[in-house]
Amino acid sequence: MATLSFYNEGKYNDGIYNLSASGTGFFSVNMNGKNSYFARSEFPKALGLANEWTISFWVNMGVTKETTTIFSTTAEKGQNEIRLTVDPLENVIDNSFVAPTFGNYVTLLKGPDGAIIQHVKWEDAIRSRLWTHGAVTYSGGDMRAYSFGSPLSSGVIFTETSGTVSMTDDPPRKIFYGGTAPGTVATISGAIGHLATWSTALSQEEIQEIADDGFPLDLTTTSGNYTSNASLRMYYRPGEDELEMGKDYSGNDLGLPDIKNVTVEDRDFDVPDAGGL
Secondary structure (H helix, E strand, O other), X not given: OOOEEEEOOOOOOOOEEEEOOOOOOOEEEEEXXXXXEEEEEEEEEOOOOOOEEEEEEEEEEOOOOOOEEEEEEEOHHHOOEEEEEEOOOOOOEOOEOOOOOEEEEEEEEEOOOOOEEEEEEEEEEEEEOOOEXXXXXXXXXXXXXXXXXXXXXXXXXXXXXXXXXOOOOOOOEEEEEOOOOOOOOOOOEEEEEEEEEEOOOOOHHHHHHHHHHOOOOOOOOOEOOEOOHHHEEEEEOOOXXXXXXXXXXXXXXXXXXXXXXXXXXXXXXXXXXXXXX
């Protein structure tokens, strides 16, 4: 079996990594922002995400002029929806790259009857042109967000009806990563990396471990402070398997076979830079 070695010269987790087809690699996928996404849209399934969950993601956002969607789940008529989005990210001079800019990410929750549970924005939680690790946890109405493992201050709540609606139902839902429902343009311009969900609210220490270890961490096994592998529900490492780029590595058969405007040529051998906001 061929093995690749990569030396990152102090950028992230100093050292030499030996990567093989059976290991966790350093692949990401470049998205063009033109209705490109990974999805499970034809055969919705129960996702195991109800009243307690965590989403962890790596994203390298480009310049955008509209709100874009990182991850979303929807049932029929938009019920039981979780949607993670990023506000527009624009550079200060003619939209050209001068320095990373900082933007907000927003989480929208809808309950079984379609009513909004929470719609929360965390300001300056994400940056353009550089890799960002983010995470959101939800537990019975308590929503928290993290950037590079550090807790963010309380978000700006647009609408709050927590306590009147619950997320206890878990109907079959569609999944979109890097975009939202077909026919829209709210898709990422930039690159997407590993994304995972759990059926529990991870601790700050676990989220910090995931952010510190980066792409090499295999979330199906325990490592350091990370011990919630048994609660892993979805685990995407886009581009790692060129024959099945939307593969679910959690073992729960929640892969994303519906891929639009993404090909193997969009795979990139990449690794996040170190550091935080």
